[in-house]
Amino acid sequence: MVAMSTQPQAASRWPDHLPAGAVRVGRTSAHYDHTIQFYRDLVGLPVLERFQGSYGEDGTIFGLPDTFTQREIFRSTGPASGVDRIDMLVFYLPDAAAQQRLVARMAAAGRAPASQHPYWQANGGVTYRDPDGREVVFVSWVYGVDRT
Numbered sequence: 001m002v003a004m005s006t007q008p009q010a011a012s013r014w015p016d017h018l019p020a021g022a023v024r025v026g027r028t029s030a031h032y033d034h035t036i037q038f039y040r041d042l043v044g045l046p047v048l049e050r051f052q053g054s055y056g057e058d059g060t061i062f063g064l065p066d067t068f069t070q071r072e073i074f075r076s077t078g079p080a081s082g083v084d085r086i087d088m089l090v091f092y093l094p095d096a097a098a099q100q101r102l103v104a105r106m107a108a109a110g111r112a113p114a115s116q117h118p119y120w121q122a123n124g125g126v127t128y129r130d131p132d133g134r135e136v137v138f139v140s141w142v143y144g145v146d147r148t
Contacts (some may be wrong), residue, residue, distance in 0.1 A: 024061070024070040025114075030080035031131035035073055036060050038130050043102075044111050045071070086117065088135035090125075092142040099140040100128065123147075 014020075029035040039045045045062040046068065053057045058075040071089065093099050103113075103126055116127035116137065125139045142148050 034131035
């Protein structure tokens with residue numbers, strides 16, 4: 001295992017000045033329909049809402065794993081742009097069995113793991129790429145609980 005430079009215990013208390021009721025991370029997708037299918041049908045994320053033409057945007061909101069943490073995918077209206085090599089979504093799973101089920105689900109859909117960052121290689125992660133080329137990593141431990 002490779003050590004992280006900070007300890008999660010140091011940041012375990014949420015700041016009083018930021019009373020967030022939920023957090024949503026939005027991304028655009030140049031391959032919107034395929035990306036929605038990937039996260040909904042293959043990864044298995046629940047769709048909270050879909051919208052079309054809302055203030056000029058089409059999108060889908062996923063729960064991660066509930067309504068308090070969300071991933072929103074917008075249909076890109078511009079040309080496709082490159083994806084940074086560390087643009088990823090990491091799923092910290094409770095155990096190896098959960099990770100193996102997701103790997104089997106990906107294999108059944110004809111998806112093979114992608115090359116991955118050395119940290120995930122050293123720490124048992126399995127990485128796939130979504131239709132936009134962003135990394136989706138599945139690990140069999142929970143950061144801050146099982147490891148730091």
